Amino acid sequence: MVKSLQKQDFQSFHLVIVDNHSGNGSFQKLSEFYSDDQQITLLETSKNLGFAKANNLGIDFLKRNYDLCKIFIINNDLLFQDNTYLSKLTRFKYDINVGAVGTNILDSRNLQQNPIYERTNLLRLLEQNWDFFFNPIFHSHHNVFRKISQFLRQLRPEKGDYVRENIFFLHGSAILLTENYLKW
Structure with a gap:
């Protein structure tokens, strides 16, 4: 991830790497590689x-030590294959x-x-807890479990009272926190 960031055409950033008590010697290895790099804090x-x-620890560090308008949170296994990704991200337009x-x-x-989006009915509960409640019962009957799971997925409507459009959350390997978020 670090090497792919270092290949970006946009280099006006400070990288904070949080080793969340990995216990595998990662912090020592990272220190050997990047201790002299002024662009990286470990x-x-x-x-x-x-x-x-752990993300909040890195965010707090950046907010206390730098005058930032944006913070980009990324997972350590993310690789940037497009060397213009950060340039494009800096030009991305969004509402206030x-x-x-x-x-x-x-x-x-x-x-x-x-x-x-937050889903609010019995189907949501079934989808979220299927493995916990029902997989042990159907474990020896894998085809039955697979067919019921497929059926539940087909029932999922795209819109309607099943989905509350105004309540949602992001997930994934890359989230940009904007100046609107950081001013809070």
């Missing part, structure tokens, strides 16, 4: 804080009420998976 947690809290911008995430049927 942070290490004393325990695993979880994904969100937008606090975060997420990437496209497409499923195998080429349907958009980001953002996720």
Whole structure:
């Protein structure tokens, strides 16, 4: 990820890497590679804080130490294959009420998976808890489980009272926090 960022044509950024108590020597290896790089700050947690809290640690560091208008949160396994990606991202236009911008995430049927809208009925509960409640029962009957799962997916409507359009969240490997978010 770092090497692919270093190949970007836009280089006016500061990278914070948070080692969330990985316990595999990553922090030491990263320190060897990047300790002299003024563009990179390495942070290490004393325990695993979880994904969100580790991100918040990096965000807090950047907000305290830099005058920023945007923060781009990316996973460590993300590779930028387009060397103009950050340049394009800096020119991306959005409304004043937008606090975060997420990437496209497409499923195998080429349907958009980001953002996720809050679903509010029994079908949502079944979808979310199917594996926990029913997979052990149907484990020996894999075809039955697969067919019921496919049936539930077909029931999912695109619009209507099933989806509350105004309540959603982003997920994925790259989220841009805008100046509208950071001013809070």
